[in-house]
Amino acid sequence: MINVDTVYQKVLALANKEQRGYITPQEFNLFADQAQQEIFDNYFHDLKTAQLKSKNDTGYADEIEILQQRISKHLVSGTMTHSSDLHGLPSDTYSISSISVTFDSVPRIVERIDETKLQEVLSNPLTTPTSIRPVYVEKFGKIQIYPATISDASIMYTARPTSPNWGYVVVNGKALYNSNTSTNFDLHVSEENNLVIRILTLAGISMKDQLLTGTASQDAANTEAKKNN
Numbered sequence: 001m002i003n004v005d006t007v008y009q010k011v012l013a014l015a016n017k018e019q020r021g022y023i024t025p026q027e028f029n030l031f032a033d034q035a036q037q038e039i040f041d042n043y044f045h046d047l048k049t050a051q052l053k054s055k056n057d058t059g060y061a062d063e064i065e066i067l068q069q070r071i072s073k074h075l076v077s078g079t080m081t082h083s084s085d086l087h088g089l090p091s092d093t094y095s096i097s098s099i100s101v102t103f104d105s106v107p108r109i110v111e112r113i114d115e116t117k118l119q120e121v122l123s124n125p126l127t128t129p130t131s132i133r134p135v136y137v138e139k140f141g142k143i144q145i146y147p148a149t150i151s152d153a154s155i156m157y158t159a160r161p162t163s164p165n166w167g168y169v170v171v172n173g174k175a176l177y178n179s180n181t182s183t184n185f186d187l188h189v190s191e192e193n194n195l196v197i198r199i200l201t202l203a204g205i206s207m208k209d210q211l212l213t214g215t216a217s218q219d220a221a222n223t224e225a226k227k228n229n
Contacts, residue, residue, distance in 0.1 A: 002185035002192050004032065004164045005177045010196045015203055023203050025166050025175050032164045035198035036185055040161050043071050044095075070188050074159045080143060082151045087136075087143040090157065097156040099143065103131045110134045110145055110153065122146065161186035 008028050015023055023031070047067040075097060080087035089096075099110040113121055115137045121127045129135045129146035136145045145153060167181030185195060 002187055002189055002195065004166050004182050004184050005179070007032070007185065007192060007195050007199070008166050008177075011199050011203065014196070014200055025168050027203065028199070029165055031199045031202040032166070032185070032195070034202060035195050036161055036164060036187060038198060039187060039191055039194055040074075040094075043067050047071070071158060073188070074161060074186075075156065076159050077154060077156050080153050080155055082153075085144060085148045086139065087145060087153055089141065089143065090155065090159070092159040093155075094158045094160045097158060099136055099145075099153055099155050101131075101134055101145070101150050101153050107154075108132060108134065110136045112136055112138075115139070118146075 008025075011023060011028065015021060047064065050063045050067065074094070078090045080089060080099075082088075096112075099112075100107050101110055102108070111134070113135045118137055121129070121135065131147065131150065134145055134147065134150055136143050138144075143153070162183060164185045165181070165183040167178040167183075168175040169178050170176070185191070187195070
């Protein structure tokens with residue numbers, strides 16, 4: 001976890017260094033949530049890119065391992081609600097890792113198929129889904145499992161990171177940090193500087209301060225260059 005107050009104080013210090021304006025707690029919380037989500041989204045893009053690179057380069061292997069570790073931190077298990085033959089995903093689902101059902105006390109993985117191939121699968125006696133060989137399709141953010149007699153299913157999925165929040169109380173007209181109502185960043189501790197840079201960039205856009213935005217963007221570019229060296 002990354003302390004939300006630590007990041008906010010760094011952002012304020014850098015933004016105010018040359019009297020470039022005050023970022024309110026409300027603005028910070030919005031920017032912080034967006035910055036965290038952007039970093040999280042990039043894990044999957046960067047992982048896909050790294051996997052396409054040379055398999056013989058140990059550097060790429062290390063990059064893949066690091067990204068997988070950061071993603072796996074958000075890997076959780078849960079159950080799905082069942083209604084009218086559809087299974088609802090947990091509200092924080094980002095991507096599905098696997099779906100499983102239990103038949104005769106034996107857990108079985110449910111195979112995902114594309115909906116365009118569903119009728120072909122259902123009409124062929126050799127591929128028709130059974131309790132020991134179930135399949136599922138995604139429909140409008142929900143899951144439909146075949147055979148339809150299956151009502152209980154478990155899911156392993158990557159959860160969205162919890163939204164950060166800098167909680168505060170107002171004392172003499174000033175916002176003071178309140179740890180009891182705050183939520184820290186849900187990312188690896190090494191992402192602290194990346195968060196600060198991204199939030200500054202978003203804050204610079206909000207304040208229409210091209211110099212601040214440019215400085216933060218340059219810092220981001222330098223950080224990315226160091227990662228690739």
